[in-house]
Amino acid sequence: MAPETPMAPETPMTSPRPTTSPSPFEYAPAPESRGVVDLAPSYGLFIDGEFTESSDATRGGGTGGGTGGGLRKTVNPATEEVLAEYTQAGDEDVDRAVRAARKAFSTWSALPGAERAKYLFRIARIIQERSRELAVLETLDNGKPIRETRDTDLPLVAAHFFYYAGWADKLAHAGHGPNPRPLGVAGQVIPWNFPLLMLAWKIAPALATGNTVVLKPAETTPLSALFFADICRQAGLPRGVVNIVTGDGATGAALVAHPGVDKVAFTGSTGVGKAIARQVAGTDKKVTLELGGKGANIVFDDAPVDQAVEGIVNGIFFNQGQVCCAGSRLLVQESVHDEVLDSLKRRLATLRVGDPLDKNTDLGAINSAEQLARITALAETGEAEGAERWSPDCALPSAGYWFAPTLFTNVTQAHTVARDEIFGPVLSVLTFRTPDEAVAKANNTPYGLSAGIWTEKGSRILAVAGKLRAGVVWANTFNKFDPTSPFGGYKESGYGREGGRHGLEAYLDV
Amino acid sequence: MPTITSALADVTASDSALRRFLHGLPGVDAVGLEARAASLGTRSIKTTAKAYAIDLAISMIDLTTLEGADTPGKVRALAAKALRPDPTDRTAPATAAVCVYPDMVETAAAALAGSGVKVASVATAFPAGRAALGVKLADTRDAVAAGADEIDMVIDRGAFLSGRYLKVYEEIRAVKEAAGAARLKVIFETGELSTYDNIRRASWLGMLAGADFIKTSTGKVGVNATPANTLLMLQAVRDFRERTGVQVGVKPAGGIRSSKDAVKFLVLVNETVGADWLDNHWFRFGASSLLNDLLMQRQKLSTGRYSGPDYVTVD
Structure with a gap:
């Protein structure tokens, strides 16, 4: 049967492509309330289970000039409004944090895996309970849409803690022998694109395997890490197991260079990654780098x-x-x-x-x-x-x-x-x-x-x-x-894997 | 304007040509399609946008009763509801149509005469469609003769699933001819076609055969309209208009019961095919219980409180 010419449509037709008429269905503004986030005017460093001021004041005292003690501002990139001030950690602050982590390491690593798991499960649950607050905070500090922080970042953050909590008492079955040992103190430097998620990728496997950490969030997005410090307190995590030092690249460099750090984990640009690799060359620090890409x-x-x-x-x-x-x-x-x-x-x-x-x-x-x-x-x-x-x-x-x-x-x-x-x-x-x-x-x-x-x-x-x-x-x-899936790069995208069973290896002495 | 004849002249020339064309359409990745539909489902439609969407949804409803127990009284009650859904608020729009079995068309047409609310009738041995072509055509002609403005036909899913696409195509064309000036909605019964690839093929098949609307389902099987199958059909009508210049309507039917669901479907329309389809000439909801939920939400928006089911009419 040969097709006939179809009936002409009954209403006038616009040109076939593309649809250009403005939609009468305009979505009214639907802002998530920022009232769920209670921001302090300024934040200190989280060292040994407490928020403290910088002890580097003698060496700095300026306003964010790269030496310790000064206060830096973090802004909402969508409005340029100043959200809060935070502390530039100097060498002495980093040293205090590393020493706190070292002190905590002996007891934390000696805990049975099932006991460490309890803390991680507790942290995961608190993150879920506070996910709306953290999603809004992350959106304010980073500029990414609330749809993503709410539907992607925060669920993944909690999932990482849940996942590695599950490994903490099963390390003997991870393929690294009957009793794999942690490395010690991990110095972790993370980027600004997924501030809380990158924190979770770093801290969850480190803690599950019995390491203690000093983490430096990015200079433009320090707030969710500081809120995470509060979650550690809420979860009753022993002092010194997690320490957060804020600041710019100088703080990160001080952390990477600190002789008390056994393991360096970095996510960020390939340029900085190469500098870190040069810096730790010849030391016995283990390094994982997750760098750039052009997928x-x-x-x-x-x-x-x-x-x-x-x-x-x-x-x-x-x-x-x-x-x-x-x-x-x-x-x-x-x-x-x-x-x-x-x-x-x-x-x-x-x-x-x-x-x-x-x-x-x-x-x-x-x-x-x-x-x-x-x-x-x-x-x-x-x-x-x-x-x-x-x-x-x-x-x-x-x-x-x-x-x-x-x-x-x-x-x-x-x-x-x-x-x-x-x-x-x-x-x-x-x-x-x-x-x-x-x-x-x-x-x-x-x-x-x-x-x-x-x-x-x-x-x-x-x-x-x-x-x-x-x-x-x-x-x-x-x-x-x-x-559950390992993530990491070839070539100039870095080395080491994060996530999954593979992610444990970076924090174990194997 | 290009026509189907000029743009896609050869594809219906034979069973094998039609099969080649339909199987040459891009595949559908089920996970990706469902993820996109779910992602659009997170849109937050508030205040003025919600008021617009609720009224638009009401105006797009084919208010339906398709029961063995239907009576003229039931149909008249439904027609009254279609004309004035909220007796306490004259600003509530009328629905698009009332949809009934062919033997109830006369009653519906009498009740709706001159109102602008259309009479739609399921025909072609609805819902199974398992009857001889002559019976289906007679069913269609009866409904049109009794005053139906729109015919909702079912395709022969058996023929489709066994790969006899030309048979399905020719049957749609024959029903289209029998329907005359009535607009033809072609029901695929997506729940029985089962795969998204099949739904995309059926959509093109229906449109090539002259469907004015493509419609998901009868409401009589387990899986009816879903955001994903409706999104897929919206992509099909969009692509068909690009190829041929001919615009075809979409009607999800069955299982859409809440205002929240209806608004999600309108978001799919808005962000897939845009303003040209945001009109009851091009998009419909086949639904019965949806209307009362829309009315309750409408009352909530205007009064600030929920009234409850006793403040909307039960028909």
Whole structure:
């Protein structure tokens, strides 16, 4: 039967694509209340179970100049409003913290695993109970949307403590012999992109294995770590097991260099990671580094297109692209390039950029003026080198640090935006013709942290995943995290694994 | 304007061409589809947006009674409810349609005459569809002759599941022809098609055959409308309009009982196909108990307190 011309639609039709009419369905503001967070005007250091002032005052006393004792300000990156002041820890403060951790180590490591587990379970439960407060706090200090802190960060933070609590009395079954020993004092330096989640990744396995820790949160996001200190007190954790020293890079360097530290764990930029590796060379400190990335998200022509587009969006715009494992390079098969790009652009036009505390916001603020400047400069380089820049129409707030979701097309392997980690909401789109070419291009980077594969063909997933030099390869999904799964990089993305059974090894003397 | 004939001329030329086309559509990743639907389900719709959404949802309801025990009295009561859902508040909009079995169309049409509220009728041996084509066509013609503005047909799921796509296609075309000027809603019974790939194929099949609406389910099986299958069908109508220029409506039916659920479906519409479908000409809810919950929420918004089920009419 031959098809007939269908009946004309009964109402006037708009042009087939894209849908441009403004929606009458405007979402009213739905801000999460910030009243659930009780912020003090200023915070001290958490050392030996107590909040204390800096003992470095003699050497500093300035206002955040990099020596100890001064007070620094942390701002809400969405508004530039000062949230609170916190203390710049100096060498002496770091030394006090390390000594407190050393003192606590002998009793903490001697506790039966089941006893340590009780504390970790208690911490996990308190995090769940206070998750709304912590989610709002994290959004205020970091600028990321409440939807993400509420639905991703906080559930994962609690999950990490629950997971490693479960290991504490089963270390004999972790594959490291009948009685694996902890290392001692762990000095941990974490980044600003997932402040509380990175804290959980560091502290939960360290404590489960019997180590004590001194942790330094990032200088732009110290608050959730300080609230975590309060949770440690609430959980009755013995003094000195967890110590939090705040400050800038100088504090981190002092911690890494301290001779009383047995283990250094760092998540952050590749530049700082290399400096740390040089600093600890020749000492007997164990090191794990989780550094930068330039993840390839590979879309084959038989991919489930609608879901691939969601995965691309999640890969690069989750947390404003400030994710070390972001899928910042889209490798799309030439035969479906136009179709995928059209769908992607249509989808980007629906992203809601704005107030991070609004429950309907998809994209929040960039964490700092410094990071915004870096993203802006790299995007300008992309344009200068001839890549084609595109962003959807979206109004950005006037105060705060904002960057519109951005695509670069006509990008080749030679472009800076295809090689350098941008750490922002900027996606570089490249094409390939065959699976071999996709693998070659995906691996052609000094990094090797993450990759994604989109295809309906299971055998291709397995074949390609086996050839990708990346610590995590996602198939038909992206940026999925789970405490049971190890995470870490190849090449300049670092070494050591966090998460899962593998994550125990970094904190055991094996 | 491009037409289906020009844009997709060959795909229905034979059973094998149709199969090649339908099986060549991009696959659906179930985990990803459900995750997207769930993520849109977290949108927080408050105050003015909620008021807009509730009234829009009311205006999109095909108020339905499909029981063996239906009587003219029951149908008249339902029609009265459709016309004025909240007798205490004249600002509450009417529903889009009343949906009944063919033998009740006459009663419904008489009760709704001149109101703008449409009469929809299930036909084609609803809900199983297990009857000869002649019976289905007669069922359709009867309903239209009795005054139905819209026909809700069921596809032959047996033929679809055994891969006889052209048979399903030709049957839809025949019913479309029998329905004449009535708008045709094509029910896939997604719960029986079982996979998302099948739902995407059925959506294209229905639209190629001239469906004015594609509809999830009859409400008579275990799994009816879900956010995920409705999202998938919205993606299909969006893609179909891009290919052909022809806009097709979507009707999730069955299992949508609360205002909260209805608002989630409207968010799916808003963020998948946009404003062009935010109108009861292009989106409907097949539901019966949903209306009273929407009315209670509406009263809550205007008065600031919950009134309770005795303050809305039970029909």
